[in-house]
Amino acid sequence: MLQTSGLTRRFGGLVAVDDVDFSLGDELCSLIGPNGAGKTTFFNLLTGALEPSDGTIEFRRDDEWLDITNASPHETASLGIHRSYQLTNIFPTSSVFENVRVAAQAADSGRRSFWRNVNHFERYREEAYDILERVGLAEHAETPANALSHGAKRQLEVAIALAGDPDVLLLDEPNAGVSSESVGDIIDLIEDVAGDHAVLLVEHNMDVVMQVSDRIVVLNQGAVIADDEPESVRNDPAVQEAYLGGYTPGDLAEGST
Numbered sequence: 001m002l003q004t005s006g007l008t009r010r011f012g013g014l015v016a017v018d019d020v021d022f023s024l025g026d027e028l029c030s031l032i033g034p035n036g037a038g039k040t041t042f043f044n045l046l047t048g049a050l051e052p053s054d055g056t057i058e059f060r061r062d063d064e065w066l067d068i069t070n071a072s073p074h075e076t077a078s079l080g081i082h083r084s085y086q087l088t089n090i091f092p093t094s095s096v097f098e099n100v101r102v103a104a105q106a107a108d109s110g111r112r113s114f115w116r117n118v119n120h121f122e123r124y125r126e127e128a129y130d131i132l133e134r135v136g137l138a139e140h141a142e143t144p145a146n147a148l149s150h151g152a153k154r155q156l157e158v159a160i161a162l163a164g165d166p167d168v169l170l171l172d173e174p175n176a177g178v179s180s181e182s183v184g185d186i187i188d189l190i191e192d193v194a195g196d197h198a199v200l201l202v203e204h205n206m207d208v209v210m211q212v213s214d215r216i217v218v219l220n221q222g223a224v225i226a227d228d229e230p231e232s233v234r235n236d237p238a239v240q241e242a243y244l245g246g247y248t249p250g251d252l253a254e255g256s257t
């Protein structure tokens with residue numbers, strides 16, 4: 001569905017993403033690695049927020065591979081690649097419902113404006129309510145976004161990303177700052193969303209990663225050092241050394257960044 005070949009991004013002399021060959025199918029793949037490994041830069045390359053220094057990015061739509069290496073964020077979004085942004089795309093004083101409705105409307109005007117009809121506003125409302133039901137925020141529909149708990153704000157970010165009607169969802173630390181009691185809700189949401197979307201997840205909480213992932217890709221200093229199913233990645237000596245040294249399974253603790 002999405003693949004990169006030799007993807008590289010340099011910042012001056014620093015190689016933040018280093019010759020990455022990666023593919024995402026219809027699965028939930030987690031991207032992990034130590035601070036500064038290049039995960040955010042890789043997300044920014046996939047969405048078009050940053051231009052690569054080298055390499056290519058391709059996206060499959062219908063049966064055709066499209067070269068999206070130099071696509072803008074607007075173009076990647078209209079193709080169906082959406083990212084959950086940590087709080088930055090929430091309108092804090094608008095209601096939860098309004099945030100999702102506006103996102104549904106914006107996505108529609110980017111994608112399907114030609115087909116809009118007189119009932120489209122009602123459709124955005126229905127879409128927004130359906131999504132709020134799905135992410136567990138229906139009872140907070142009229143709450144101003146800035147009055148939500150941290151965990152509920154994360155759910156709202158996912159709701160806004162879903163409103164874009166994505167094929168590929170890039171989830172950026174959906175557990176960051178979430179209390180340990182709410183981590184289970186976010187896990188349920190990630191697993192639910194992965195049922196009908198390809199998902200690439202950046203997440204520091206290893207228990208979450210081990211529980212939800214079909215596959216894990218490990219970045220270290222910009223390069224892929226492992227790409228395998230969770231059990232194999234956990235037992236990989238190179239991954240242990242670079243990242244998992246202190247990890248013992250079973251502690252669903254608060255996500256850290």
Ligand SMILES: Nc1ncnc2c1ncn2[C@@H]1O[C@H](COP(=O)(O)OP(=O)(O)OP(=O)(O)O)[C@@H](O)[C@H]1O
Binds near residue numbers: 011
């Ligand atoms: N705009 C930029 N200009 C210069 N250097 C940058 C820029 N963005 C990122 N970097 C550097 O690129 C490297 C990779 O950073 P990146 O944020 O992608 O890592 P990360 O894996 O997401 O880290 P974290 O887990 O801390 O979020 C780091 O050394 C970072 O300092």
